[in-house]
Amino acid sequence: MTDVPDVSLNDGRTIPQLGFGVFQIDPAETAEAVRTAIEVGYRHIDTAEMYGNEKEVGEGVRSSGIDRDDVFVTSKLNNSFHRPDDARRAFDGTLEALGFDHVDLFLIHWPLPTRYDGDFVSTWKTMEEFYRDGRARSIGVSNFTPHHLRRLARETEVIPAVNQVEVHPFFTNDEVRAYGAEHGIATEAWSPIAQGGVLKDPTIVTIAERVDRTPAQVTLRWHLQRGDIVFPKSVTESRVRENFALFDFELSDDDIAAISALNRDERTGADPDTFDYVP
Numbered sequence: 637m638t639d640v641p642d643v644s645l646n647d648g649r650t651i652p653q654l655g656f657g658v659f660q661i662d663p664a665e666t667a668e669a670v671r672t673a674i675e676v677g678y679r680h681i682d683t684a685e686m687y688g689n690e691k692e693v694g695e696g697v698r699s700s701g702i703d704r705d706d707v708f709v710t711s712k713l714n715n716s717f718h719r720p721d722d723a724r725r726a727f728d729g730t731l732e733a734l735g736f737d738h739v740d741l742f743l744i745h746w747p748l749p750t751r752y753d754g755d756f757v758s759t760w761k762t763m764e765e766f767y768r769d770g771r772a773r774s775i776g777v778s779n780f781t782p783h784h785l786r787r788l789a790r791e792t793e794v795i796p797a798v799n800q801v802e803v804h805p806f807f808t809n810d811e812v813r814a815y816g817a818e819h820g821i822a823t824e825a826w827s828p829i830a831q832g833g834v835l836k837d838p839t840i841v842t843i844a845e846r847v848d849r850t851p852a853q854v855t856l857r858w859h860l861q862r863g864d865i866v867f868p869k870s871v872t873e874s875r876v877r878e879n880f881a882l883f884d885f886e887l888s889d890d891d892i893a894a895i896s897a898l899n900r901d902e903r904t905g906a907d908p909d910t911f912d913y914v915p
């Protein structure tokens with residue numbers, strides 16, 4: 637089986653650099669999708685309370701036949717639960733839905749600077765409790781920008797292990813990635829193929845033809861060579877396999893630079909400074 641590289645986290649733990657995302661997978665299809673991904677070789681699943689499929693992720697892991705300890709599972713605190721007591725209840729609920737006694741990584745899903753009086757600091761201090769009691773082996777954030785991270789660094793003790801943010805060739809998000817690199821925060825790139833949006837780009841298609849791989853494989857390989865953690869989503873088994881076959885070819889520095897140059901600061905998702913959705 638392919639060996640997926642591990643990325644070292646600032647808390648001494650490691651995370652498989654390639655995983656499987658389950659955003660927008662119907663709960664009814666999730667257990668099967670997770671089983672398929674594990675059968676293909678994925679050992680890292682990225683879910684969230686917001687996705688409504690934590691329970692089915694747990695079922696998929698349990699019915700896959702591999703040990704719980706051999707899969708890295710991430711979930712996230714939903715936007716409605718930023719107040720400390722709500723966060724504690726929500727984290728209990730996440731573990732209960734998954735059917736696990738711990739998660740490998742738990743993230744604040746969005747900073748919501750315009751909600752809760754902008755107080756994501758209390759939320760982070762509550763995340764530190766989950767880390768200290770061992771039920772979250774690592775803790776991190778998602779959709780945080782450098783100024784949110786600077787505030788956590790000033791006002792709290794634990795540095796987030798990861799920051800999960802939108803990154804793909806049309807939105808390279810390099811300022812956030814550079815802050816992470818400088819401060820020991822691993823970058824996880826969400827929507828790594830921009831939900832399919834980058835796959836017809838002529839630069840990516842041309843490179844893919846030359847290296848005899850698909851545009852999705854070239855894009856995912858670009859992420860891996862830049863050092864980011866990725867977890868593409870697919871409910872199509874052939875794509876789940878395709879997205880895992882990234883370790884028998886390499887892109888040249890020129891190819892990496894050409895793909896990075898496609899950046900046009902074009903998000904597919906929300907801007908973390910203004911996003912205020914609370915379910």
Ligand SMILES: NC(=O)c1ccc[n+]([C@@H]2O[C@H](COP(=O)([O-])OP(=O)(O)OC[C@H]3O[C@@H](n4cnc5c(N)ncnc54)[C@H](OP(=O)(O)O)[C@@H]3O)[C@@H](O)[C@H]2O)c1
Nearest residue numbers: 657658659682826827828829830831852868869870871872
């Ligand atoms: N923290 C956050 O705020 C946040 C936000 C968004 C996403 N995420 C995480 O990041 C993960 C990945 O992002 P994402 O799901 O938004 O988008 P993505 O992985 O960039 O793209 C998924 C889409 O691309 C299609 N696809 C997958 N592989 C393909 C391939 N090889 N060729 C052609 N099409 C392909 C899938 O179709 P089919 O499924 O129909 O095959 C699906 O429509 C999520 O599942 C979630 O875990 C986090």
